[in-house]
Amino acid sequence: MKPTIHLSTKSWTRREVLRACLCGAGVGALHGTPLVFSQALAAGAAASNRILVILELSGGNDGLNTLVPYGDDAYYRHRPRIGIRAEKLRKIDERFGFNPGMAGFEGLYKDGRMAVMHGCGYAQPSFSHFTSMAYWHTGAPNSGEETGWVGRLADAIDPKPTPNFIVNIDEAQSLAVSARNHVPVVFDDPERFGRKGLYQTRPLLDRVSDAPQDGNASRRYLLEVARSAREASQLVRDAWAKYKTPVDYGIVPVDLPKIASLIAAGMPTRLYYTSYRHNAFDTHVQQPDLHQRLLTYVSDAVAGFMKDMQRIGRADDVVMLVFSEFGRRVPENTSLGTDHGTANHMYLVGKPAKGGHYGAPPKLDALDKGDNLVYTTDFRRVYASVIEGWLGYRDTHKLLSGKFEAFPVFA
C-alpha cells in the first residue's frame, strides 16, 4: 500500500497511523501552517539545473550485511550463521566491506562518488514498515505532518510552481512527494502513460472542465489530476521513445532508466522519486541468498545509472540519495534472517558528492534493550545535506521543522 496525500487532504490510514503515534506530544507544528517562501531562493537560483534522485529501498534493508563492519568481532558474535566472512567481502578499507554482490557500489565508493552516512535514524523509532516509512517520507517523525519532505522542498524552491517539477515513478503516489502546490507526475510504465482515443474524440478527451463548487472534494481532485496528466504524458512518452542506451542496468533496473530518459530529454523535473517496491528487503527468513541478490540488483542499477549520466553529460548535475525505513536487528534470528531494527546507512551517490564516511557508526556492543542499534545521526541531517548543500536552499529549519546540521558532502 502506498499511502498518499494530495494538497490538503489526507489518507485515513496515514492520519490514523500518525495520530496514533503522537506519543502525548502536541500535534506537529506544520499541521495547517502555511509555508512562506519569500526568501527561499537566495542561493537556490544558482543551483537551477541540479537534480536530486531519491531511491527508496522498501522493507527495511539490513545495513549490517550491506556494508559489513568486518573489522568488528561483535558483528560475527551476533551473526554466527548469516554474518558474511571477511574474505568474501568487497573491502573498501580496514573496517568495512560491501556485500559480495555489490560490485557497482564498491566501484562508486572507490571512485570517490559515494558518501556513506552512518547510524541514521530518529528518536522513538517505529518498527512498523508503514509508520516508519511515513516518517521518512514526511521528514517529521512522531508528528501529524501530512505532506512529504520532497513535496515541501518543491514548494520551497519552486514557488511558481513549474509543471512536472516532481516525477514519482510508481504504481501509486508516494507520501514523500505530496505537496501543497505541486501535482507530482506519477506514472509507472512510460509507454502506457498516454491516452488512447480516436482522433475525433481527442478534443473532448483532453478537455478538463472547471470544478463546480458543489463540495465534492473528490471530484475537484480528479479534475486537477486530469490536467496534470494531460500536460505530462506526451513529454514522458516522447522522452522514453527517444531514449537509447548501451548501458547495462542489470536484471532489475529499479526504474532508473525511466528517470534517465527524462533527464536525457531535458525535462524541467528537478526531483525524482522511485523505489524498490513492496517491502522487498523485509528479510525475516532465509536472508543470505535473497539479500545478496537484491543488493546486486540495486548495486547494478545505481552504477548503471551513474554511468548513463556520465554518458549523457549530466554527471555533474545529478545526485542520488538511497535510504531504507529502518535497518534490521543486530543478532540474527533462528530462521537465518533478521527482524525489524533501527539505525541504518544512507548513501549519497554521484560525481558531485565528496566520497567517504560521514557520521559515527553505532556501537555493536552497546545495543539498546531490544538488541537494536542506537542511532547516531538524525536522518534529517542527510536531508538537510542535500537540501542546503546540493539544492542550495538554506531555510531547512522550516522545511524540516527543526535545525539539522548538514554534512559537508558537497563542495
Add this chain to the structure above:
Amino acid sequence: MTRYFAAHQFGLAALVLWSVATNAADWTGDLAPIGSQDWNAARAAHLLERAGFGGTPDEIAAYAAMTPQAAVRRLVYHGSVPNELPAFDHSGAHDPGLEPFPPSRPAATDLAKKTGESLGVKVKAAGNRRLQPVADRFFYWLRASRLETHRLAYWWANRMLVTQRPLEEKMALFWHGHFATSEEKVRDYRKMLRQLELFQDKGTGSFRELLIGVAQDPAMLAFLDAAVNVKGAPNENFAREIMELFTMGVGNYTETDIREAARAFTGWNFVGLNFVISPEKHDGSVKTVLGRSGPFDGVAVIDVILAHPVTAEYIAGKIYRYFVREEISPALRKKLGAQLRESNYQVAPLLEAIFLSRDFYSAASVGTRIKPPVELVVSTYRKMGLREIPGVPDFNEVTEALGQKLFYPPTVAGWAHGRNWITPGLLLARGNFVYDTVFPDINFLPPDRYPGNDYQIAAVSEKLAMGLDVTTATKPDAKEMTSMSMQMADRDEDFNTRLASFRGWQLAIQKVKPIPRATAQLDLTGIVRAAGCRTAQQAADVLLARFLSVPVDAATRAQIGKFLEGELGTGDVVAAGTFLEEPLRATLHLILSLPEYQLG
C-alpha cells in the same frame, strides 16, 4: 414497457441531480434509518453501487420498489438468495510430488544434489546440466501457479459480475484487501482459492470466526512465515501484522506485546492445504499480552485482542471508510465500534445499520467515493449489460495497470484507499481500459500464451528451435554485460537458469487451460433502442444516466450530445440505426473517461 424504461432512464438522470441537490446536508453523521418516504431510485442506485458492483436500470427499479429495509436485508442477509454459480475449474497443474515446495530455487537444487531427487523429479545420472529437470520443474510450478491464479481472478470477477449476492463478493473483496496475502509469495493458487472461499463464507458473519480462520489459513501462514515461528525462536512477522494491520492499529500495543503474542502462535503451521499444530514446537508457557496473562495459544490471544476496546472500533471504522466515505469522526467510530462489539462481532448487523443510515445517503457520502480498480472494471461491465468478463482486454492486465490485481496486493497492508487510486498515470489508464473494451485491440496477445518480454525467454524459444546449443541460445542479446546480475544468470554448470525459465513457461502452458478470449458482447444500440431514444442527445443522456453516479455540467452534457450527432451525421438516432454502434462506443468512451466516472 419501452416508454416506461425511457421515462425511467431520463428520469434517473434528473433524479440523481435532484436527490443530490436536496439531500439534507444535515444527514451527515446521522445513523437513524432512512424512512420509506425518502426512498427513491437514486438512493437504490447508490445502495447497489456501494453494497455491490452497481446496478443496471432494471435492478435499480426493482430495489427502488422495495422498502429500504427490505432492500438492505436482501443484500446483507444474502444467505437465502438462490445463487447457482459454477465452482472453479482446476487445470490440474498441481500434483503431490511438488509438496513440500522448497522456499527457493537454490533450496530445490541443493536438495536434489544431496538426495538425487527434488520436486518429484530425479537428477540426471550423467551428461550435461544434470539438475536441469529439477530447475525446470521449479519454474514450472511458479509459472503454472501464477497462470492458474490469473484464471482464479477471472472466475472471481465473473462471480462479481453475475452473482445474485453482490455483497457476498464485495465483502470478500474487502477482506482480501484487509487480510492481504499475495500469490507472489504464497506460490500456490490453491491456497489463494481456499482463502477466498473463507472470505466468501464468513465475510458477513462472526469477525471472531473469520479472524481465527485467517490465522489458521495456509495462505496467511505461508505469507507471514508462520512455519518458522517455533518454540524458543518466535518469529514476529505474524503477530505483528495481526495486531498492527488486522485488528488494532499502531499505537495500541507495545513491542513486548508482539513478542509475547508471537510465542502464543508458535507451532502453528500448514501441510499442503491443511492447518496443523505441532505441539512440540508450541511454547505453552505463560505470556502477557495487552495486560492479560496466561498460557495462551493463538486462539486465546485472538480473544484477548478482541476484548480490547480498540479492536471493534478499528474494524468498524475500516468497514465504514470502505463502504461510506473516508472521513469518520472519532465519535462515530466509537459508536460503530460499540455496535460491533455488542453484537458479539457479527458483521452483518453492522452493515445493515450502515446501509440503512441517513448518513449513508447524505450528500457527503453519495457520489464522492473514488471507485477502486476492480470495482470500476466490474461495475463498468455490469452496466454495459455483459454476462461474462471479456477476455480482451485481459482482466488481470487491466486491473494491474490500474493498480489492483486480485491476489497480488503489494504488501500485507493491502491496497491503497481513496485518492491513492488516482495519479496522472492511473487516471489515463482508466480511460484506456474503456477504449480497449469498446474497441478491442486487434494486436492483442493473450498473456497466458505469450510470455512477452518476461525473462527474455521468447528469444530463447526461437533460438532453440533454430537449432542453437543451449549456451548460445540463452545468452542475452548483445549489450554491454557489465552488471553482476547479468553475468551471474549465465553460468552454465549443473543447470541453466534461463533455460529453466523458458522450460517452466512451456510446461505451464501445456497444463493450464487457456482463458477464453471473447471480446465484450456489447450492444449499445440495443440499450439505446430499448430506452426509446429518438435524438442523439437523448441517447447521450441515456448513457450518462446509466453509467454516472455524479451528474455532469450542462456544457459537457451538450458537448457529448453534439459529438454523437457529429459522428452520426444526423441528430436522428432512428435514421442512423444501421450504423449506430461504433459512434455510440466512441461516445461511451468519452463518457467513461470523464473524471466524474471515477466516482461512485
